[in-house]
Amino acid sequence: MYRTIRLFAALALGTLGVVACSDSSGTGTGLLTVRMTDAPFPFSDVARVDVFVVRVDARTAEPTDAQATDATDQSGWTTVATPNASINLLDLGGGKTTNLGAATLATGTYNGFRLIIDPIQSSITLTGGTKAAIMFPSAGQSGIKINLDKPIELTANGSVMTLDFNIGSSFVMRGNNASNGFIFKPVIRAVAEDITGSVTGSVHANSAAGAAVSGATVEVLTAGSLVTDSDLTHVVASTSTDTNGNFRIAFLLPGSYVLRATPPTASGFTPALLPAVLTITTGTETQDQIIIVVAP
Numbered sequence: 001m002y003r004t005i006r007l008f009a010a011l012a013l014g015t016l017g018v019v020a021c022s023d024s025s026g027t028g029t030g031l032l033t034v035r036m037t038d039a040p041f042p043f044s045d046v047a048r049v050d051v052f053v054v055r056v057d058a059r060t061a062e063p064t065d066a067q068a069t070d071a072t073d074q075s076g077w078t079t080v081a082t083p084n085a086s087i088n089l090l091d092l093g094g095g096k097t098t099n100l101g102a103a104t105l106a107t108g109t110y111n112g113f114r115l116i117i118d119p120i121q122s123s124i125t126l127t128g129g130t131k132a133a134i135m136f137p138s139a140g141q142s143g144i145k146i147n148l149d150k151p152i153e154l155t156a157n158g159s160v161m162t163l164d165f166n167i168g169s170s171f172v173m174r175g176n177n178a179s180n181g182f183i184f185k186p187v188i189r190a191v192a193e194d195i196t197g198s199v200t201g202s203v204h205a206n207s208a209a210g211a212a213v214s215g216a217t218v219e220v221l222t223a224g225s226l227v228t229d230s231d232l233t234h235v236v237a238s239t240s241t242d243t244n245g246n247f248r249i250a251f252l253l254p255g256s257y258v259l260r261a262t263p264p265t266a267s268g269f270t271p272a273l274l275p276a277v278l279t280i281t282t283g284t285e286t287q288d289q290i291i292i293v294v295a296p
Helices: 065-069
Strands: 031-040 045-061 078-081 084-087 096-107 108-110 112-118 123-126 144-145 152-154 161-166 171-173 181-184 188-192 199-204 217-222 235-240 246-252 254-262 278-280 285-293
Touching: 045 096, 065 112, 065 144, 152 188, 161 235, 161 246, 199 217, 199 254, 199 278, 217 246, 235 246, 254 285, 278 285
Parallel strands: 031 161, 199 285
Antiparallel strands: 031 096, 045 078, 045 084, 045 112, 045 123, 078 096, 108 152, 112 144, 161 188, 171 181, 199 246, 217 235, 217 254, 254 278
């Protein structure tokens, strides 16, 4: 019997896909719906990060990097969404998502997803209004492999998949000034939303009752990470604090993490960790986590 399954992909720069019925071990079909969100861009001198999303492809088997990046090679892939739209990734912070499309698919386990973008129609706009140069791969390599936290299980009860595009890790500044342009090195993770939790909190100066610190980068790191850790593979997700020093990070797998806040350089404060271990539970929002930063 055929079934309907909804799979939402929350990412910040792309789309998500799933293979045709003949490429799955499932016995029914399901409807895949795609959403988008982001891990906020950390640079204060960037006004917009616009990425033109062409389509979303998927397959049951995990692809190699070459299979994922070659957008002209459709072997083993099925297109499940074709938004053909420009999306400002900076609009998708704090767990916000946007739907990109849907397709009916076979139920089963899916291990391969990629986004296809159009580099020519993608851009970064600086706060002064000028466009920053971006070094993208060649046009034939515009596919982006999605890193799955776990394989996506499509069932008759439905599943929600979130793709989280880490802007700060994906657009690397050339030199020490954004006006020098960026190199595109995409970092996107994905997880089934129905097994995730979230965290909210705030960053303050000198004490829990101290002044709110706006514009601080807040990162969820793997367990055991140190405040000085610079390994990007240890960054699970990130965001930035609002004008009141508050933050929210969604779509986290259950487990134990380290939470780090890095204030803007001009603030004069140094990075700090949440004193306690951050514990994420499925279906729960861990609230009121306070990180205190101090001057050196």
